[in-house]
Amino acid sequence: MNILVVGGDKLIYFMCRSFVNKGHSVTLINRDHEECRWLSRRLHATVVYGDGSDPRILEEAGAAASDAVVSVTPNDEDNLVICQLAQLRFGVSQTLALVNDPDHEETFRKLGVTAVSTTRILSNLIEQRVAYEDITNLMPIGEGKVNVTELELADDSPVIGQALHAVPLPENSLIACILRQGEPLVPRGATTLLDGDHVIAITLPDNHEEVMRLLTGDTYEH
Numbered sequence: 001m002n003i004l005v006v007g008g009d010k011l012i013y014f015m016c017r018s019f020v021n022k023g024h025s026v027t028l029i030n031r032d033h034e035e036c037r038w039l040s041r042r043l044h045a046t047v048v049y050g051d052g053s054d055p056r057i058l059e060e061a062g063a064a065a066s067d068a069v070v071s072v073t074p075n076d077e078d079n080l081v082i083c084q085l086a087q088l089r090f091g092v093s094q095t096l097a098l099v100n101d102p103d104h105e106e107t108f109r110k111l112g113v114t115a116v117s118t119t120r121i122l123s124n125l126i127e128q129r130v131a132y133e134d135i136t137n138l139m140p141i142g143e144g145k146v147n148v149t150e151l152e153l154a155d156d157s158p159v160i161g162q163a164l165h166a167v168p169l170p171e172n173s174l175i176a177c178i179l180r181q182g183e184p185l186v187p188r189g190a191t192t193l194l195d196g197d198h199v200i201a202i203t204l205p206d207n208h209e210e211v212m213r214l215l216t217g218d219t220y221e222h
Contacts, residue, residue: 004028006079054081080108148206
């Protein structure tokens with residue numbers, strides 16, 4: 001896959017290195033000349049010096065031949081313009097913009113640009129991990145619309161000893177997998193939940209807290 005990335009700093013370096021290590025062809029646009037030199041020495045990628053919001057620079061970087069454009073500059077407006085140019089002028093079907101201000105996220109989506117707010121994602125992750133100490137892993141997917149949570153059932157969990165079909169999970173939530181003594185188990189309705197089970201729960205943001213309370217017995221006060 002040909003990926004065009006616009007931005008700078010260490011975040012861009014590690015992101016592009018990850019893409020390259022997975023076998024993708026990467027082109028990077030950066031407006032800092034010295035940083036371009038630093039990146040070109042360390043990445044097996046094409047590095048283009050210039051402003052990614054300039055259509056001429058995007059054309060020079062091969063935007064029209066890109067499968068995806070990712071814009072992660074510190075400026076939300078630049079990220080929006082870059083992704084819109086990639087879509088409308090160069091016909092790129094897959095674009096992704098970093099949104100530094102989470103209040104801009106919905107605006108980007110209304111304008112047809114997929115947006116990711118690291119501020120919102122990190123704050124949600126921290127809040128949930130602090131609220132429920134039994135959570136061992138929490139990953140938002142689908143642009144934050146779905147949570148996949150790994151949770152260890154302690155001996156005081158109210159669901160210990162219950163068959164899965166007897167656990168009153170809310171609509172649009174699911175226990176997808178159980179890790180029991182290190183072995184994965186795809187549960188059925190008759191599967192009994194045991195102390196020490198690591199359950200993989202799939203929830204939506206609006207029912208995530210309810211499912212966590214149900215599985216842990218903890219009450220989280222906002």
